[in-house]
Amino acid sequence: MSAHCQLTGTKPGFGNQISHSHRRTRRRFDPNIQSKRYWLPSENRFVRLRLSARAIKTIDVIGVEAAVARIRARGEKV
Secondary structure, eight states: OOOOOTTTOOOOEEEEEEOTTOOEEEEEEOOOEEEEEEEETTTTEEEEEEEEHHHHHHHHHHOHHHHHHHHHHTTOOO
16 A cells, blocks of 8 residues: 555655765655544544544544545545
């Protein structure tokens, strides 16, 4: 499964790894993706989401109902 966040849509970034001798090779910066389970009271069930650490903090602020609404608005299945 790809390293992307269901809420924010954060995907890996790409750049260069620079060695001590300053040789450059391509590398990948993955977002901090965590799998988290939330209780969704409106549907009376748990949902498992793949979220970045920043998205987990966002859910703490806006609530899980609003977050699931945003995810569904982006066209993802929950």
